[in-house]
Amino acid sequence: MIRAGEFFAAHEELEDAWRAAEPAERDFLQGLVHVAVAWYQAGRGNRVGCERQLEKARRRLAPYAPAHRGVDIAALLVQLETAAKTVEAGSLELTPPVL
Numbered sequence: 001m002i003r004a005g006e007f008f009a010a011h012e013e014l015e016d017a018w019r020a021a022e023p024a025e026r027d028f029l030q031g032l033v034h035v036a037v038a039w040y041q042a043g044r045g046n047r048v049g050c051e052r053q054l055e056k057a058r059r060r061l062a063p064y065a066p067a068h069r070g071v072d073i074a075a076l077l078v079q080l081e082t083a084a085k086t087v088e089a090g091s092l093e094l095t096p097p098v099l
Contacts, residue, residue, distance in 0.1 A: 001013060001036075002032070002035060002036055002039075002096075002097060002099055003096075003098075003099060005039075005096055007036045007037070007039045007040035007043065008036075008040050010032075010036040011033055011036040011037050011040060014029055014032050014033045014036060015033055017029050018030050018033060025069075027060045027061075027063065027064075028060070028061065028064050028068055028069065030060050031056075031057050031059075031060030031061035031064070032057075032061075032071075032099075034053045034054075034056040034057035034060060035053075035057045035061075035076070035080070035097055035099075037049075037053045038050050038053035038054045038057060038080075038083065038094075039094060039096065039097065041053055042083075042087070042092040042093075042094045043092075045092060047087060047092060050083075050087055050092060050094075051084065051087050051088075054080050054083055054084045054087065055084070057080055058077060058080050058081070058084075061073050061076060061077060061080075062077060065077060071099055072099075075098070076097065076098075076099060079095070079097050079098065080097075082095070083095070083097075
C-alpha cells in the first residue's frame, strides 16, 4: 500500500500487524507505520506532523539496518533523511518512498 501511495490505508493495515506482532518485530512495523503517516501528513499539508513522523520512523527503523524482512532499511533511512531535508527547506512535495 505504501508502494501504491495509499498511505492512510497502509497505516491502518500496518497498525493491525504491529499490535499483533512479536515484541522483536514491533519497532520495525511501527517504524513503517510512521513512514506511511509521514507521507500522509505531507499530503495533507501538515508540516509539523510530517516532521515528527519522519523522526519517529528513523528512530524506530535504524536498529534494523541494513535490511530486515525484505526491506532495504539502509536505503529507506536515506529516503527519510532526504524527505526531512525537503520538509526543513519548506516543501511537502516528497518523493514517494521506495520499499
